[in-house]
Amino acid sequence: MTDDHDHGHSHSHGHTGTHGPHHHDHTDIDWSSMAPLLERQAEVQSSAYAEAAAWLGTLVPVSGVRRVLDVGSGPGVLTCLLAEAFPGAETVAVDGTPELLARASARAEARGLSGRVSTLHAELPEEFAKLGEADVIWAAESLHHLGDQRAALNALAGLLRPGGLLVLVEGGLPARRLPRELGFGRPGLEARLDALSAEWFGEMRAALPGAKAEVDDWRALLASTGLVPAGTRSFLSDIPAPxxxxxxxxxxxQFERTSQSVDERLAADDRETLARLLDPADPGSLHHRPDLFQLVARTVHTARKG
Structure with missing residues (x-):
């Protein structure tokens, strides 16, 4: 599986770790089992994404946008937001997991968008040509699941119509959900989980077919395809406690997934703290804490075809 439905993670070494594999001996991701997580993550952050989609409307003439591709759409939460932001367009959810595309279709139908939202099954990077031309191409947290990110960007740039916009959501800041001092265990657990998840993420990248190490300079990578960078902005998803x-x-x-993926790397005391956080019977657990919050920043990079 090479394309991504991981709308709602901050990677670029600020990865939240919820990509965690089911087994510890490899880094394959079972996307269909992650569907509920991916859906909830995107829904929870949808105000930030809606803001990002509205910003795109200031960079391209909305009425001229006829076809939008959501590459690595997953369950289609963002596909629907894009369809709402570009009401004159056909918006296409592109993914390699049929179960997630089925969810995207159902979501579009439930929102009265099924006439304008379609789905396309494509395995990337092999089937870029299947995607067809578009006025706006949106790739959120999907590029980093392709070994050769530069080649993938070149392929996407080649699908843009003149004046079209390529939009990457990559990077941002690690999510923060817990206070530094939990009342038990060693303070700063979340920062240590981030560091372990970043290691896991690096291994996942290195294991991809055709993996090429690339500096995460997205503006420079976009410019290298011949597109003209059109602005970068970060959008905040801020849900205070409680x-x-x-x-x-x-x-x-999310913490259950993180626990699976970093378990063997965790220090014994942190493993114990995480077990308490995940125990519904513990009054200090995530299930009961009044001090849980969610603060996430997503960075959106854009570039235009001349």
Whole structure:
């Protein structure tokens, strides 16, 4: 599986770790089992993404946008936001996991968008040509699942119509959900989890077919394709404590994934702290804490075809 549905992680070594594999001996990602997590993550952050989509409308003439590609769409939360931001366009959810595309279709239908949202199954990087031309190409947290990111950007740039916009959501800041001092265990657990997840993420990248190490200078990479950088902005998802139940549930799910992926790397005392955080019977757990919050910054890079 080479394309991504991971809308809602801050990677670039600020990776939240919820990519965690089911087994510790490899870094394959079972996307269909992650569908609920991916959906909730994107929903929780949808105000930041809606703001980002509205910003795109200031960079291209909205009425002239006829076709939008969401590359690595996953369950289609952002596909629907893009369809709402570009009402004159056909918006296409592109993914390599049929179960996630089925969710994207159902979501579009539930929002009255099924006439304008379609899905396309494509394995990337092999099937870029299948995607067809577009006025706006959006790739959120999907490029870093392709071994050769520069080649992938070149392929995407080649699909843009004149005046079209390529949009990458990559990087930002690691999510923060817990106070530094939890009342038990060693303070600063979340920062240590981030560091371990960044190691995991590096191994995942290195294991990809055709993996090429590349500086995460997205503006320079976009410019290298012949596109003209059109601006970079970061968007904040800020949900203060006490978080609503849907956000709490998502945070628990994220920490469960993180626990699976970094378990063997964790110091014994941190493993114990994490076990307490995930134990619904513990009053200090994620299930009951009044001090849970969620603060995430997503960075959006854009470039235009001349």
């Amino acid at each position: 978080v609503p139940p849907v956000v709490r549930e998502q945070i628990v799910f």
